[in-house]
Each structure stands twice: as structure tokens, then as C-alpha cells.
Amino acid sequence: MSDKIGVFVCYCGGNISDFVDVEKVKDTISGEEGVAFAKTNMFTCSDSAQTEMINAIKEKNLDGIVIASCSPKLHLKTFQNMAQRAGLNPYQYTQVNIREQCSWAHTHNKEAATEKAIDLVRAGIAKTRNSIPLNPLRVNTVNQALIIGGGISGLRCALALSEMGIFAHVVEKESKIGGNLNDIGIIFPDHKNGYELIEELEKDIKKRANINIYTNAKLIKKQGSVGNFECDIVSGNEKLTLNVGSIILTTGFKPYTPEPNELGYGHPNVITLVDFKKLLSNNSKKGELIFNGQRVREITYVYCVGSRESTKEDGNKYCSRYCCSAANYTSLLAFDIDPKLKQYHIYRDIRTYGKYEEYYEENLRRGALFFKYDEENPPDISSKGERIKILVKDRLIAKDDILIPCDLLVLVNGMVANENAELNNILKTPIGKDKFYNEIHPKLRPVETVIDGIFIAGTSQGPKNISESVTSSMAAASKTASLLIKGYVNIEPTIAHVIEEKCTGCKLCEHSCPYEAISFVNKTDKVIADINPAICKGCGGCVPDCPEDALEVLGYTHSQINSMIDSMLLEAKEC
Amino acid sequence: MSDYKKFDALVVGGGIAGMESSILLGDMGFKVLLVEKESSIGGKMILLSKVFPTLDCSSCISTPKMAATAAHNNITVLNYSEVEEIKKKEDSFTAKILKKASFVDPAKCTGCGQCELACTVPLLDQFNCDLIPRRAAYIAFPQAVPKKAVIEKFGTSPCTFVCPVGIKAHGLVSLSRSGKFEEAYLLYLEDSPMVGTLSRICSAPCEKRCTRNQLEGSIPIRNIKRYIADKHFESFPTPQKKEPKNILDKKIAIVGSGPSGLSAAYYLAKKGYKVTIFESSDKLGGKLQLIPEYLLPKNLLDRDIEEITSYQNIEVKLNTTVSSLGKLKEDGFEAVLLSTGTCHDKGEYPDVLKQKNVIDAISFLQNKESYEALSSKNVVVFGGNNIAMHCARVALRHKANVSIHFEKDRIDMSASKKEIDDAVNEGAKLVLNSQLDKLENADFIIYSIDPKPDLSLLKGSELESSSLKVNEFQQTQIPWIFACGDVTSGHSNILKAISTSKKAAFYVDLFLNNIDLHSEKFDDRLPAVKPNEIKERYNSSFPKHMQFLPHLRADKLSLEEIEQTISEEEIKKYATGCLDCGGCSECHQCVNICPANAIDFSIRPVNYEVEVDTVIVSTGFKLFDASKKEIFGFGRFPNVIDAMQMDRILAPTRPYNAVIRPSDGKVPSNIAMILCVGSRDKKVNNNICSRVCCMYSLKQAQLIMGALPVADLTIYYIDIRAFGKGYEEFYHQAKEMGIRFVKGKVARIEEDEESNLNLFYEDIEEDGQVKIANHDMVILSVGLLSNTSAFEPFKDLKLDSDEHMFVKEVDENIEPAKTSIDGIFVAGTSTAIKDIPDSVLHAGAAAAQAAGYISKKRRGL
């Protein structure tokens, strides 16, 4: 219980104060029961404001604080750490969101928004009054990681982990490792063949004792939580259980397959970029590019196939990022084989970002011709025997119709997420609208998921090229290391709690837990529910199922919630 | 931080990549030293408004990272510091780091910001892209971590540096500029007494060194000082009695009350000593009393002297001649300061002058009764020093016919040019190469030679000799006897008198406290700023200012003061010409106001040397300077701004409280954005794409549309590169907000009379016509270039760069973040421009590389 509460209301540099009268909120709640100190701040999260709060806590012996600012998603940890530095139990601090849930939602009525903010803060104060100190649980971690997907991202991640002293298990569903890189042909910037990179990594992996690779393997069961997962995998005919501290998903992508007749797909002379790359790699005749026994003289590329589909129902709205650079580089590879080739590129935007711009420039310099089309007016593909005829409304000459005849049409196909239905069912990994794995925060936490201990990297998180995939997989390795190297993790104590006197052992709660954290034990003279703290996520799903109100979540107890409701309805009560 | 330490990793640069890699390594248990050149970490990200594609507030997502970095147990942040050199040492690295002098003690500073409000020197605010000024004493920005003030001082301003007395000329000017005249008077008194007298007769070496001297003419510092003095004396016709807090029980005797003796008394009395001034005549002031009233009014001199004698611990003994130094010691004086000045000995005159009507110059100036007799008489003044000029000009004022004779050429005359010119302009005839015995037609002859040091007191003592010698501490051969002023140097000027007395007082103080005189430095000031440094800061284009026009009395030949004090308004106007050469002017307003006593101008840069196992270079990027693309008019047309400036205008800690355009503060209604300024352009030597500009332009466009719902916004592009996760959807969102997209890069911008802009472009997709669009504000989406200062610490070691001067990654596909030096890694935009999520990922890869490298080293491989 707290009866010396400090309340800090934030201006958020205008984000709150533009729409809520912050001073009025502070003035109104300073008289609330239990409030010993109230203050406003311009940026509560800033270093100096935090130092001031720590001083206030220490000097005034505050035993609880309420911070009314933005969403706990942003600064819950920041302020919990601050409370700890001040000697206050972090669970006697309540975050009240008066920004996303107040100022930003009600930008047109300052008076009403202010009243709402006052109610919200009052509720926060009530909750804090009823709070008790809680201490995190310490769970020992295993210094091993499971990497699902043995493509370049998975392999490089394993090497990075191994270098840092963490045992890496790589589970690959195919019979050989390497993923998409095996067939990719020659890649930029070093002009090596994709499989050469895989061979390089494989050589290094073989030298190490702390990397295990399982091919023809998949994950069939997962139990446990961050720091200590028990994963059952089946590899060929073998079944094994791996005890790992974290799981990294590097399941890669699959190239988009155009539908029959989509831009002429189905005609023998219409192929995807991926297939074209293979053709180039296998071309043996010097000075000539041969396709189906014939010399190719004119090639056309159509970009954005299977990407940027904003008008198509259930289409892939995203940009596949790597294809503009890849197509331009491929065009250069083709020129290398036969400099007399005529190459035509039909694009929507040329997205050769960064230094990949130089491939586009080189391509132009060598004589490739570019045409711009709109999504609303895609090129019209027709054929006459083996000759393809493309009619495009070229935006570069203000919508003139241009007829491009060619021998080979290459559809620059994008990336599509692998379905991984079984895997996703087991892990319950969050999936975004674009069907790739979803990270917690795209800006600052690009490899973490909402599930503690499960990381995503490489193209499973979104389209990217090889160096970007490897970079992200090494970032995932870093995150894993920062998690596991200490040897333990602290688990949030805001987990479910059984009020033993009330529990009748009816077992209705058993099936409400998605994590299977509830079991039943004998306690003196009755059977009651028992929560496994390492597994329980504190989701609160079991709480409403109990007919006796015997379940509550610590930090959100019945008394706390009831007091919040009461204080929010204070005015209504008085009416 | 102690002088030498060992860390596992050194991270150079505290932007988002530097912070991310530091936190990751810190979480893994490694000890990290993060060095940041600005006073706060946060890099460029903290300055942004919102970020794409989520439109999160940039401050909101970076401040927790900044706080986490600063609060992390394993991370030490060294701010306001630069890594000067990184060398290999066996199997690790040593780094030399320079912590710049901030003049603020961070342990005491609370970040309250009072110093910033009190500071009188404006400089351009680099955190607001030079859109607004900030002060020399400043806190980087409101969300700064650490939130501590720093004071920017490039060196001592030339005017202050050249003053022999050490008066803070720049401080006086900056205070006057802000109308703080009383504060200026008090600042002056910190270094020297006799404000009024010096404001009249100082030769003003400060003005000769003033940087504006190379332009329209120097700032009239001495005239500004006049105003300060006059204003103070108007408010305080008599000084308040002063009593220092701790009166020391030590007595010091000062013999002679000329300017050096009086000043020495002042300095020593301020320190708390009991000072007794012995003066043989009936007035204090020495030779200052001889200066004619038209240059130095008597009441001013008297008031200055009163200011000194108002110290209750100064005792004045007029009409008292000291005959024996030994007796002074017996009387309890623990130290004696000889400042007896010079005297004139009639016996030394040439024989030819032993006639009735020859008066020696000094007697002439002393005996005012004789002046009436000069009327209409022919007066010959023989001599070439200032005293001679004074005599001539006094005679002129009493209606005499005056000629000045000198035995050699004009160039040999020791009088100041101004004095000679003024005398001639007032009507004196100048006769050069004249001979004393050939003088004709002279009713009166006034004879002026340089007086010699008055050593009469030394007769019979150990020090008796033809001249009084002092060492560098103004100390004679007898340790408790010091000397200063003309008695040591011969006839000189008031500046030398006061400066030697200041030095003497400093060393007498040390002497009386039994401190070795060699151990402390008298002049510990920062070296003067060099002229080319000042020029560089102003980009060789100094703002124009007006020339100084002195106010002079019209009827020059009166006995009243010739020079007049100018008005307060004019003073302020002249003071605004100050270029603030040294940055901070040391006006001490911050010192006075700091509630935590945190400001300390004796702080100097500190060198640290650390040993580290690995280094991560994360020094970020630089923006393309849009003025290089002259055809867009950036820097010429006020309403053409660049994207960083726009982001600042939109940021929560923005310079203006709304989106307004610079020329007239009008809210723009028809805005244009031009992409690819400085990128994809061989003409400015940057043919590659800067990756983030399309996206930040879409972001800004959306924010502007949100802030100005009725405005029209057009984006002129070559390609729209929205390639990342969520970016294409963001582009779509922008289109739906009604933002107009035109394919056709703007080729040229011209300004019309209303400061609106005409953009010339080819409307490629529409009809291919060349069009001119009129907009009221234009934002240039500038590209991002490499920050080549990343290479500076690598002098012996060679850090490879790529063709675009970024730090080279040796194998980007398999070994991201790895450089050409084993053990040195690179994170973020130092290696190639990238957006924030890619920088965060890259920092993760760098951390993995660094951690792997250290672990491998420790395994002994």
C-alpha cells in the first residue's frame, strides 16, 4: 500500500499540453488521498527530469509514484528503472497514458480532454494506493540458441553466436543448407556466385564445435519461456529435444510465382528473374546468350511483378526492395555475356538506392533502355510464335504507346513470405499484414517480437538483399547474446495469482490458459489451482473464467481495479 | 574518469547507432566507453520531428535510448570530447581522447539554464540548423543527455588578449550591446581600477586589434567605456565604502600615489591587505594630475581615485616623504611597493636655457596661475613628447602663439600621432630639426624632456644605483621590496603603469603567503583566436556595420573636454558590430547568476588515454550543403530552405511555434519539395542515391499537411524510392492525403518581388511541357554525405575508405561492419547512408562483430 504518492504530469513537449490543460490536471489531483507531491514536466522521460524525480522520491520518502504521460509501451521500462535507482519498488509506480488514450484521441475538445485526463490520473493514483511491492523472478538461462532456417541468414547468425561463445543449433527443412542462395546465380557486389558464399560459411562452421546443423528437420513442439525453451525437433528419422535460451527465425522467403497469363507468364519465352539468373549462370557459349537453343538478342524486363499491388484484391502491397538493384545488376551480367544485347526495362520507379544507383547508371551507359509504366496501365503482352510483343504506355514520353518486340521477357518477381503454417502454429509468431513476421517496433526494435526470446531476422521479417539479411541476422545474434550471456533473465512478476481461500478447485480455468501455465495441487484439505511463474505471461485470460473471483493478476489485483473504477466514476457517484 | 583506463570497447560517436551498439555490448557485460563530440548524445535523430513510416515522435523513441545509455552500468559516456588518435598496442588499441573545456563543472551543474538566459554572446544554433541563435553558454537542447551547460569559447578574443592590463574588452562590449552598463562597470573593476581615467586617455590597443579594423573600422571600445564610466558616475557620484570580507592582518606600504601606486593599492586592498599609501605631495594621482582638463576632467580623476580610497583598509598619508625603507620594515610593513614614478631635475638642463623665461614643462603644467600671462605672446615649446604637446595645447587655449620645436624629425618624436596632429590642427606651428640656441622671437620657452625615475628614496640603501632593477615578478634584490610603474621603466604610459602594478600585487600576495613565486602563472588566459579561424567561422562573409563617428566639441579651443560621450542608443548600435571573435566574452554574467556555482573559467581541455580491445566507429553523416547547388538559390532566397531546417521547424522543440516561412513569417499555402538535391548528381560529385530522402520527404509532406490542412504540397521527383518495410504503404498514404507528385526534377528557381519562388521544370508524365510553377516556400530534400572526420583518429593505422569517402566494409555480404583494420568495426551511416531501422540493425551487427572479436581474443586464438 502506498500513502505517500508523487504524481508527475507530462507536457510531452506539446503532444499532451496542446490538447490537455496539464497544469489543471496537476492542481486538481494534488489534493487526492495519498498524494504527497505533484509536479509537471516538459519531457518526463528526459535525463534531467528523471534525476529530479529520483531526488523527489528520496527527499520526500515517496512510497509510490504515478507518471501521467505517454503509452507504457514507450517508457514503462525507463521509469521502472528510474524508480529502482531511487530505491522505490518499480511496481509501486503506475503509468497513466494521457497521450495516446487522451490528448491524441481528443484533439478537438480541450476541456473534456482535461476532465478525462483528471479521471485517468485519479484512477492511477487509486491503483498506486493499492499497490504492493513485487520482485521479479530470476530464471536461469541456457547458453544455447535455436535457429530455424539454414539459409545465409541462419548460417551467419550461427557463426556470430558461436564466436560469442553461444551454442547454435540450425534446423533446416530441406536436405541441404543454403536456401535461396543455392540457385541465385551471380550476386552483387563482389560478382561471386551465391553458393560460393554458402560454401565459405560451411567451411567455417565445420571447424567449430559449438554449431550443430540438422537437415531435413523441423520443429514440432516448443515449451517453456525466454531463457529456457524446450524444443522438440525431428531430423530425418531422429527426434531430439533441445534446451535453448532463444529461438531465431530465419525462414527466408520464396520468390513470387506469377499467375498463369499474368504478364504473359506461361509462354515459354516468359520467365521470372530467378529463372533468368539460373540461365545466365549456366550459359556456356562465349559472346552469346542462348535460351532454348536459340540466341537471344533482345530482352525485356518488367518490374514490380507481384509487388506494389495496391489495386489487386489481397495483393502484395509492399515493395520487394531488392529487385530493382538485382534486375539492373542482372542486366549488366547479361551485357557481360553479350555486349550487343538490346535490353529494355519497363519499370514503375527505379529503386536502386544507395550505391546500387551505380548499377543503374552503368546499365544506362551500356545502352539499356528504360520505360515507365503505371499500375493502372500495365504493359500488354502478346506473342507471335517465340517472339514476344509488348505494348506499353510509356510515361516518359507522356503516355505514348510503344511497341517493344523481344526474344525473352523477364518478369522481375518480388519476394513473398514463406507460409510456415505448422511452425507459426507452434510458436504463435506474430505476422504482419504483408504476411512477413512482425517485429515489436519497426524503428528501434527490428529483430524482436512480442514473444520474449523469439527473434526474427533475414527475409522472414521482410524483403531485403543479402547484406541486409546478414546484418539483421547478426543483430539478432547480438540481441540473443545480450539476453543469454548473463546466465539469467528476470521475469516480470505481474503474473496470475491464486487467492487460495477462494479457490474451490473447480478447474474451469485450466483451459483458459493459452500457455498451459495452470495446474492443480493439493493444499491442506483441498485441491486448488497453481500457476507456473516461468510460463505464465500475466495475460489475465484466466481471471474472468473463475466463478469465485479467486484469480487475479499481481499488479492488477481486484482491489486495484475496483479502486480505479470507483475513482473514475467519482463524479457520477456523487450525482 | 581517471587519466588512464581500460575498456573492452570504444564507441566513437553517440548517435543512434553508437548508442545501440553500446547498449548491446553493455548488456552482454562488456565495459564500453562512448565518446561524443557534442555536449549531448543523440546524434541527428534527436533533432528530428517524427520518423517514417510510423510517424512516431523522434524524441519519444530516442530519449529512452539516450537515458538507457547514460544510466547503463557498463557504459561510460564521455561527452564534449573527441578521439584524437587510435593506435595499435600489441593486441589491443590505445586511444587518445581530448575532452574540450566546457568551463562548467558537470558535477555541480543542474541544467537549470540560467546561464543561457544571462549570457550576452549570440552564436548560431547548430542544433536548429542555424535558423535561430543560441548563446555561448548553452544547453544543447531540452532533451539533452547529459543535461549540462557548456560554454563555447574558441580562445581569447583579440581585443581582450592584447590589453596589457587584462581588461575583458569583449565582455564590456557584449554587456553594452545588451544594455548592461552597470554590470560592465563591475566587470571592469574585476581587472582594473580607474575606469573613468582610462576611458579618456587609454591608447586603446584593443581597438587596433579589433577584427573589424580590417573592415569598416574597429568597434569604438574606448568610447563604449566612456559611456559605461559616465553612466555609473551619474548614478553613483560618490562611491560606497568598501570593506572586504576577510581583512588580513598584514600591512603593505606603497610609496607614491601615481597610477601604478594607486592601482597596486586597489589590487591589494581588494585581497584584504591593510595598505598604507605614502604620498610626498598634497594630492593623490601623481602625473595624472598634469593631464589637461580638455583631455581628462579633474572631477573624473578625483572620482576614480575616490573609488580606490573608498576601501576602508587603505590608509592615505599625504605630505609624507619616506626617507628610509628600513624604517618601514620596523613599522611593521611586511612588504613595500615602490611606485615613486619619475621626476624632473632642472639641474640637467642645457646652459643655453638658463634664462628667465624658460619654464620646464612639468612645472608649467602644475602652475596654472601663470597661464594668464600667455595671452598673445609667442610661446615656444621645445620637445617631442606628450608632455610637450599638452603644454602647447594649454598655451593655445590661453591665446598664445605657439610653435613646437623639436631637434630631430617628426618620426623621432615620442608623442602619439594623435596628440601631434591635434596640436597642429589647433594652431601650433611645428618646427622640426630645430636648434635650441637658434630660437628667436620667443617670449616664453617651455622645455620638455622625458623625466627620469625618482630614485631619491633609495639613497643610502642597498638598492642605491643608477636604476632600479626588478625581476619578472616585479621584485627587487630585496625580497620584500617590489617596484612597479615608471620608476622601473622610465617615462612610459598609464597602461604600463597599471599592468606592472597588477603583476606586482599578484606576486606580493604570493610572497606574503610564502608561496614560491615560480609556481603560479600570472597570465593563464587562453591564447588569442587567430584571424583565419574567425574568418572561417563567418564563412569569409562578415556582416556589414557602420563606421564610428566620434562626437567632438565644436569649439575646440575651450578648456572643457573635447571628446563627448555618445548616447546610449548609439553605443548599443556600435556594440552590435562586435563579431564575438572568441565566442564567450567572459562577461561573467553566467558566473554571477549560477545558483550552483558551477562555472569555472580556469577549466582547460583534458587529455585522456585509454586502452581498449575493440573500436566501433559510428560517427554518422553530414548533410549536403545546398548552397553548392547555386541554381536553387539556397542562401540567397530566404524562402528556400533545406529539409533538415524543415524538420526542425516541425520538431516539438522547434524554433518557431508554427510552420512559417522565413522571409515574412507568413504561413505558407503552396509548398514545393524538390528531391535529389545533392544526390544522383555528378555535377556535385555525388552520383549515388542518399536512400532516405524520398522517405523523409514523404514524412515531412504528411506532417505539413497535418499542420496546414489547407495548404497545397507538390513533390518534384525523379523516382520515389519507398523500398523498405511499410514504406510503399506510407507512399500510398501520402498520395491519399492529396499530396501532388510531379515527375520532373526542378531545374532552376527564381524569386519574385513577394519572395515567392518560380520553379522551372519539365512535366514529364503529364504532357512533357516545360512549366513554371509558383510556390511560396520551397524545401530542398538534401542528400546525405559521408562524415570524413571518421578517418581523423587513424593516423598510423590505415582505415580504408570507399570511392565515396565512407568507411569501407571489407565484405558487406558476409562480414557487415568489418573494416580494413582487424578489431575495428563500423556501425550506422559511417559506412553508407541508411535509415534508422537499418542503422539499428547495422549497430547490432557491429556489436556482434565486436563481441565475437573480444571473445575470440580472450579464448586465446
Add this chain to the structure above:
Amino acid sequence: MIKVNSGLIDKIKIDENFNASACFNCGTCSALCPVGFDILPRKLFRYVLLGDEEKILESTDQIFSCLLCRMCEEQCPQEVNITENIRLIRSYLAKSKLGV
């Protein structure tokens, strides 16, 4: 409708200096041209690259109106040798079509 005929380039190109293909269609040159014909110079080069001989012939007057002032070339981000290219096109026209 234009049918792409990439053979035209080879006829016009005398040496590597004819680098019209480096153009990435930003439109800077056209917007700077003081003469003010739409077709100069970006669209002209595009027609040449596409091989639309008819269009080029139609535009003979405009092609010869170019002042060769280089205002476009000064700012071309891809360093296309615009004036040299125009000269080569003129030379081609003169020889092949105008019988010079």
C-alpha cells in the same frame, strides 16, 4: 504508336561520345533550355534511343535551332554530352536525309 528500333543509335553513334543512353529522364535539361522547344533535348534523345526516325525528321527545324549554349549540359546530373550529341544527330540528318 512507336515501334522500338534500336538500330538507329548505331547509325548516329560515331564514337562513345554519343551517350544519350545515360539519360535517366529527370527533365532538368528541358527546363533550362532558353530556346523553349519541348522536344529539346530530353525527348529528342528519347526518340533517338527508341529509333523513331519519323519523329526525328519532323523535328529537324527544332534540332537545328539548338543554340549549343550548354545551359542544359552544365546541370545534367548524368553528364550527358548534350551538345555533342545534338551535333552528331545533326550530322546524321545532314548526311542521310538532307543529302548534304
